[in-house]
Amino acid sequence: MSDVKPFLVTKDLSIGYKTKRTERIISKHLNLTLLPGQLVCLLGSNGSGKSTLMRTIAGLQPALEGTVYIGQQLLSGLKSAQLAQTLSLVLTERIEAGNLTALEVITLGRTPYTGWLGALSEIDHKKIEEAILLANVENLVNRKIHQLSDGERQKVMLARALAQDTELILLDEPTAHLDLPNRVEMMRLLHNLARQTGKAILLSTHELDLALQAADILWLMQQNGKLVAGVPEDLVLNGAFEAAFEKNGFFFDKSSGTFNIYQDVCTHSISIAGDPVLAFWTRRALQREGFGLTDDMNATFKVRCDRDAAGTTWQMEWQQKNAKYFTIAELVAAIKLAAK
Numbered sequence: 224m225s226d227v228k229p230f231l232v233t234k235d236l237s238i239g240y241k242t243k244r245t246e247r248i249i250s251k252h253l254n255l256t257l258l259p260g261q262l263v264c265l266l267g268s269n270g271s272g273k274s275t276l277m278r279t280i281a282g283l284q285p286a287l288e289g290t291v292y293i294g295q296q297l298l299s300g301l302k303s304a305q306l307a308q309t310l311s312l313v314l315t316e317r318i319e320a321g322n323l324t325a326l327e328v329i330t331l332g333r334t335p336y337t338g339w340l341g342a343l344s345e346i347d348h349k350k351i352e353e354a355i356l357l358a359n360v361e362n363l364v365n366r367k368i369h370q371l372s373d374g375e376r377q378k379v380m381l382a383r384a385l386a387q388d389t390e391l392i393l394l395d396e397p398t399a400h401l402d403l404p405n406r407v408e409m410m411r412l413l414h415n416l417a418r419q420t421g422k423a424i425l426l427s428t429h430e431l432d433l434a435l436q437a438a439d440i441l442w443l444m445q446q447n448g449k450l451v452a453g454v455p456e457d458l459v460l461n462g463a464f465e466a467a468f469e470k471n472g473f474f475f476d477k478s479s480g481t482f483n484i485y486q487d488v489c490t491h492s493i494s495i496a497g498d499p500v501l502a503f504w505t506r507r508a509l510q511r512e513g514f515g516l517t518d519d520m521n522a523t524f525k526v527r528c529d530r531d532a533a534g535t536t537w538q539m540e541w542q543q544k545n546a547k548y549f550t551i552a553e554l555v556a557a558i559k560l561a562a563k
């Protein structure tokens with residue numbers, strides 16, 4: 224057994240909403256652990272309870288039952304100043320930062336140590352500088368926060384959390400509003416940060432692909448209210464990942480690690496061999512057309528794709544016939560014709 228001390232532990236935690244008359248349990252019996260240096264992605268379909276769990280862990284809403292330990296201490300016993308030195312929370316909503324510059328917002332991350340408008344010590348300055356470098360926002364520090372793009376502001380808010388220098392960082396949908404390159408960059412940044420700094424990072428996201436690649440551990444909120452935790456690849460192979468997002472009209476393709484919106488509608492089967500990149504994109508085009516793909520040697524159409532200095536070719540065999548094509552468009556057109 225490892226003797227690494229977790230930064231976060233939940234014991235038999237129930238999360239949800241309570242009024243005088245009603246209680247709505249979103250998830251219960253949550254026994255979760257977050258270790259130093261771990262990047263954990265919290266995934267689940269809309270309304271499954273991700274924000275509720277994040278808010279409960281951050282102490283923004285009470286647990287219905289059970290306990291949350293931050294470090295070795297009970298969350299409910301921590302004073303807000305102590306909590307702010309242990310846990311930082313980055314939300315997606317636009318913050319009201321008036322006319323502040325990015326540097327001033329990042330500096331606010333030191334408030335738990337300096338007090339409101341307190342003088343900055345040498346350590347504070349050092350932590351702010353480190354945070355700016357880690358979050359890669361050197362070029363933004365003198366800009367007004369309200370003049371930044373969503374992606375730029377999101378990185379500044381991460382820098383503020385880093386300046387707060389807590390063991391635990393919680394981020395609610397940090398990639399919302401970002402374009403694809405910035406989503407990839409943010410995930411890579413968070414992945415590297417966990418590794419470099421030993422902080423534990425928990426983020427909720429709808430970026431299934433990126434989470435599968437970047438997370439050390441996934442927390443999957445299932446449709447039945449249960450939460451399954453594990454290494455991404457294990458959750459894919461044991462079907463838990465697929466089950467969390469089960470819906471009619473698409474399925475998770477374990478062989479490519481992507482959700483597939485197409486369903487086989489054609490009875491003919493096709494096998495594809497050869498160059499793996501060409502095979503991948505050929506498969507995509509054929510699935511869109513509704514063809515079933517197989518590894519079976521007895522497939523109706525056998526395609527072999529190759530790439531060399533002369534270019535790309537698709538060789539197809541069917542019913543003792545043989546033909547060669549030079550684009551996917553030509554291949555698909557030929558198969559559609561032959562399959563009629």
Ligand SMILES: Nc1ncnc2c1ncn2[C@@H]1O[C@H](COP(=O)(O)OP(=O)(O)OP(=O)(O)O)[C@@H](O)[C@H]1O
Nearest residue numbers: 240247249267268269270271272273274275276444
């Ligand atoms: N203040 C509230 N009072 C009662 N129920 C609430 C409250 N806020 C959220 N809920 C309900 O709790 C459930 C979980 O909501 P939550 O916002 O945690 O889901 P989520 O996984 O973050 O969703 P999304 O992916 O859409 O952001 C939902 O059914 C929601 O309607």
